[in-house]
Amino acid sequence: MDSQRSFLVIALAIVSFFLWQEWQKDYGPKPIAAPTTAEQAQSVTPGSSTTDSNGDIRLTGDDAPSQVTETATPSAQLVTVATDVLNVEIDTSRGDIVGLTLPEYELTKGSELPYVLMRKLPGFEYTAQSGLIGADGPDDQTNSRQPYQFAQQQYQLADGSDELVVPLVTNFNGLQIEKRFIFSRGKYDVRVEYSIVNESDVSKRIQPYQHLVQNIDNGESSSMMMPIYRGAAYGSNEDRYEKYDFDDMAKNNLAINSTGGWVAMLEHYFVAAWVPDQTQPQRLYSMVSGAKGVIGSRSEVIELQPGESTVVGSTFYAGPKQQDKLAVLADGLDLTVDYGFLFFISQPLFWLLTTIQGFVVNWGLAIILITVLVKGIMYPLTKIQYESMAKMRNLKPKIEELQARYKDDRQKMGPAMMELYRKEKVNPMGGCLPMLVQMPIFLALYWVFVESVELRHAPFMLWITDLSAKDPWYILPVLFGLSMFAMQKLTPMQVTDPLQQKIMMWMPVAFSVFFIWFPSGLVLYWFVSNLISLAQMLYIYKGMEKKGLHTKKA
Known part of the structure; x- marks a missing residue:
């Protein structure tokens, strides 16, 4: 699965969840009227x-x-x-x-x-x-x-x-x-x-x-x-x-x-x-x-x-x-x-966040450091994800050849594809499984930042005087959008549907606007996470190119 498509699916799922909550509040079942005196x-x-x-x-x-x-x-x-x-x-x-x-x-x-x-x-x-x-x-x-x-x-x-x-x-x-x-x-x-x-x-x-x-x-x-x-x-x-x-x-x-x-x-x-x-x-x-x-x-x-x-x-x-x-x-x-159903992950992350803050005495710096730490721990999975996608990208000509050969015989195409994956030592789910492991951790960290009273009115630096309030100058949402745009450029788009291409192209702008109302502590977390992802992607791609694996669209 291509990373851009995966990110799109996850992003749309999160946005859909929030929209569903709003719909339930406005149009969902209403409470039964309370009895009169x-x-x-x-x-x-x-x-x-x-x-x-x-x-x-x-x-x-x-x-x-x-x-x-x-x-x-x-x-x-x-x-x-x-x-x-x-x-x-x-x-x-x-x-x-x-x-x-x-x-x-x-x-x-x-x-x-x-x-x-x-x-x-x-x-x-x-x-x-x-x-x-x-x-x-x-x-x-x-x-x-x-x-x-x-x-x-x-x-x-x-x-x-x-x-x-x-x-x-x-x-x-x-x-x-x-x-x-x-x-x-x-x-x-x-x-x-x-x-x-x-x-x-x-x-x-x-x-x-x-x-x-x-x-x-x-x-x-x-x-x-x-x-x-x-x-x-x-x-x-x-x-x-x-x-x-x-x-x-x-x-x-x-x-x-x-x-x-x-x-x-x-x-x-x-x-x-x-x-x-x-x-x-x-x-x-x-x-x-x-x-x-x-x-x-x-x-x-x-x-x-x-x-x-x-x-x-x-x-x-x-x-x-x-x-x-x-x-x-x-x-x-x-x-x-x-913290919802991920409380068993969020509680240790909260302990880690407060421990870090005890040393740096600044909740903004604590957010940055815990993001660096979590992304660092997840690096082996990130590496597997991008290497797996690169291998699948290199197999694309052979896959297209099999699809053309067996286009009228679906029963034979399946085993032929599995044999190709076995021969080339490629796991077609290798790009998805690491993401499925990482997402609960990052969502749990999101709820830590939403629920923690310790972040209420906590200052960071410069214009960010309250990590629980939105950025008054909208600088962090703009920086987040730019980092998201850079990630798109670094990972070439693989979708062929024109509508999906347009959606992907406008996603950085949409998310920048979406994040305007988010607490600045959350936007800081996502921005730093994107910067770390960019650095990891550059490092992983450089290593893959040395191994002869293509990291760009053929």
Whole structure:
């Protein structure tokens, strides 16, 4: 197979994939409309959910009646917490996280404003809710309660301190409850614990839950140039990582029993996740309420006898998709850095990229060096590919002679061709197989550059100040097109179809325009890859000419 034809097929396949994604987004199946508030009230069943008078989505416990009565919650206040990596707002009505920013990450390049991950505004909500439901749970819709009490309204991690505990307390129907948020220096994971004492003279039944709530449509979407997933995901003891987007929620509620597991809401570089006790049975669930999607988990019912106490808790993570930190929290949570089905290749490549960056302290240089390294490792396959194509090119007259001799007898032509290949020691698939081995590696490296939060706002040099943004002067796309044109000239075109010839001739221009919207880090990778390919082709062709093999069209 000729290299130009192979490149054309692969390029068209990639472009077709992106176009298919765009078509699915615009014209694909639409989600089933969410039920109205009235419909939801009619379908509330034990262990389901409802929306309270503040607009918050709440679960009803396993022992709760099928019909619930909304009760107004007294107005509450916000407790603010500041650490070195998190700024959090906690609503004291139920102890929910209703605001969260990341001071280590800018909202936009050069804005000096922190990245806003979670917030609750009129018409939009992205919050982390948790509580205690069940027959005696204070967060059950059948129960009215007072907001949590707090010692101070502002908390800040002190210099020299590695931990900050924010306690909220309440007493409900004989249950003394302290909800603790435990923050740690340099960490995006927060331990959320409940210390519960049954001070009554009867047994109490409660059930911990935690879930994430987000408006389904927030105006953000992926594009053909940058396919980005925004939606929910979960992990269980059967499936380490599964996406469950808002369309899935609208069609079917997630309902999975698992020992441990986790639930999350994803966006391009950041993730919010609840990780319950990994040793205890959990119920993973999802729902749609109006314009909001929910994914969460709840534990089994806990029964406390009079005078008995217990401590239950879970871990809440909100921050960048840093694989090493996520992997420690739960099995499969690091897969939210979604490399697709090539993750087993992408993860070692990411480790290699970060290792290189640790030495050169520049992500642009790290991209160049890992491209050089990967292309160098793939050189033996590249050499086999071009030598095989050269041998096939030299056999072309003999092949055409056989085709003319047996043009009316296909059954004899096949064996004759195979005998010719055997006699000349040529593998007709020798030019294709190396390419099939190389493509997964280069595609895996592509997804490393797309998904890695480390490249967000990372500068390179000169006019490239953000490797995750497009080239502001379009210089890299133009250089890429010129390198692609040089490769075409070095590898003479073998296709004879006039239409294919025209397509091949205009491909450098088309790809230059196509790459204008790509992140500059990706374009840098492809440009450097082309330069290395040019050098390898010149070296390989020179060696083949010394062996008497033609490298140009006869």
